[in-house]
Amino acid sequence: MAALLLVPLMGVLFWLSRPGTLGFPMQEARLTNGMVLRLISVQYGNYHVDPFTPPWKQWLTRIPPSWSRRLKLNLPANLGAGPTNQSLSVWLTVSKVTTATGQQSFGVRVGNDQDDFAGSNGSLFPVGKTPDGIHYEGHRLGIFPRRSPELRLRIYDTPWGGGKLLHEFRIPNPALIPPGTLTPWVAQASPPTSSDGDLKARLESFTVTPEPRTPNPDSAERKTRLEFTLQQGGQPTTNWVAYHVDSASDATGNLGDGNNWNHGWAKDRAFVEFSHWPLPAGEPWKLGVEFCQRSGFPTNEVWEVRNVPIQKPGETLPLLTHELHGKPLTIVRLGPPKWGSSEYGDTRQVTLDLKVNGKPDDRRWHLTIVQALDSTGRDVTANSWGGSDDQRDFTFQVSTNAVSMDFWIAYAPRRMIEFIAQPTLVTPPTPAR
Numbered sequence: 001m002a003a004l005l006l007v008p009l010m011g012v013l014f015w016l017s018r019p020g021t022l023g024f025p026m027q028e029a030r031l032t033n034g035m036v037l038r039l040i041s042v043q044y045g046n047y048h049v050d051p052f053t054p055p056w057k058q059w060l061t062r063i064p065p066s067w068s069r070r071l072k073l074n075l076p077a078n079l080g081a082g083p084t085n086q087s088l089s090v091w092l093t094v095s096k097v098t099t100a101t102g103q104q105s106f107g108v109r110v111g112n113d114q115d116d117f118a119g120s121n122g123s124l125f126p127v128g129k130t131p132d133g134i135h136y137e138g139h140r141l142g143i144f145p146r147r148s149p150e151l152r153l154r155i156y157d158t159p160w161g162g163g164k165l166l167h168e169f170r171i172p173n174p175a176l177i178p179p180g181t182l183t184p185w186v187a188q189a190s191p192p193t194s195s196d197g198d199l200k201a202r203l204e205s206f207t208v209t210p211e212p213r214t215p216n217p218d219s220a221e222r223k224t225r226l227e228f229t230l231q232q233g234g235q236p237t238t239n240w241v242a243y244h245v246d247s248a249s250d251a252t253g254n255l256g257d258g259n260n261w262n263h264g265w266a267k268d269r270a271f272v273e274f275s276h277w278p279l280p281a282g283e284p285w286k287l288g289v290e291f292c293q294r295s296g297f298p299t300n301e302v303w304e305v306r307n308v309p310i311q312k313p314g315e316t317l318p319l320l321t322h323e324l325h326g327k328p329l330t331i332v333r334l335g336p337p338k339w340g341s342s343e344y345g346d347t348r349q350v351t352l353d354l355k356v357n358g359k360p361d362d363r364r365w366h367l368t369i370v371q372a373l374d375s376t377g378r379d380v381t382a383n384s385w386g387g388s389d390d391q392r393d394f395t396f397q398v399s400t401n402a403v404s405m406d407f408w409i410a411y412a413p414r415r416m417i418e419f420i421a422q423p424t425l426v427t428p429p430t431p432a433r
Contacts, residue, residue, distance in 0.1 A: 029167040041091040065090035109155035112148035118277035146252040163219035184283035196415040225273035239296035242272040247288040281425035311335040347397040374402035
């Protein structure tokens with residue numbers, strides 16, 4: 001009997017101590033279109049609860065999943081943020097929406113008065129109706145300025161970026177790190193230089209720049225750009241690209257990556273830039289940068305395959321295989337050509353589907369097109385690709401009358417190089433009205 005009484009008692013205690021508005025009252029804004037937007041709850045930590053779920057269900061989400069399956073309980077998802085990155089969650093209601101049920105209607109950005117802003121990733125957080133039929137949605141924000149006493153929550157009319165700013169709430173920071181209690185990481189001497197084996201990279205430029213995707217002056221979008229000069233074996237090289245920022249973190253617990261990226265060479269520097277949410281620019285970041293070799297391979301590490309026919313609709317390609325580093329590579333298909341929106345003047349687009357069976361060790365390995373020529377002699381070398389590490393689709397713009405292609409293909413491990421560096425927050429000049 002005591003055990004039966006204990007369960008509801010624990011549920012009541014949990015309800016009373018559940019994450020809520022964390023010391024500030026609910027905030028409300030009436031928008032110009034007549035909608036009423038309310039900030040209901042802001043939570044911080046590794047575990048978050050849907051404030052519109054009945055208290056007993058909130059409590060039961062903490063029991064082991066095996067128990068809930070055995071008892072056939074229909075429970076809400078566990079909204080854990082992961083053990084290494086404590087995050088914020090922001091919960092909103094709005095009096096009416098135009099999007100379909102179950103879809104987010106708004107974008108949420110969190111920042112400070114120094115214009116350090118990051119956004120929500122939206123994954124796994126609920127969207128639904130309150131008991132009285134009002135639309136609500138939750139947003140998870142893993143990156144935010146944790147040293148700022150006050151946070152700015154900006155609400156936009158679309159979750160996809162570049163939208164119209166609807167309102168800005170200001171709240172006390174529930175994860176405030178008091179001054180002097182957590183020392184920032186120490187940046188490497190300028191310019192930061194690090195190595196992996198015989199490849200040395202020097203970080204020449206590291207900037208965070210406001211970059212609205214639309215002319216909207218209220219957008220909080222940011223672009224991060226890193227530029228490098230490289231040496232291999234003590235000699236300058238352009239054989240490598242700064243492929244991707246695999247991780248970005250700071251001393252306060254922010255953890256991100258460089259997704260939504262592109263890379264290349266410009267003005268004798270390898271660059272990589274990304275539009276995924278940057279960390280606050282006020283202190284050094286720890287960056288794990290992935291470098292990938294694109295040229296300069298020994299001849300025994302390159303598969304030279306000539307006269308690969310461009311397939312026509314309905315045709316199959318003869319089996320073409322080769323072994324590199326002890327692993328078999330296969331050309332699955334080449335083409336057929338794509339026309340219409342993929343046609344560019346005197347060229348058309350074809351796709352090479354390339355597959356590799358396994359990798360030589362536990363490093364990440366990249367399939368790379370060292371060179372590609374079409375049958376007219378046009379150099380169409382490109383590493384624009386889709387798919388996964390073990391099966392990639394490379395696209396090329398070949399001549400309209402090309403019937404075959406020659407390829408030089410390599411399979412090489414990445415180099416991971418770590419830097420600790422201070423970004424520069426660039427503020428573009430305000431255009432004249």
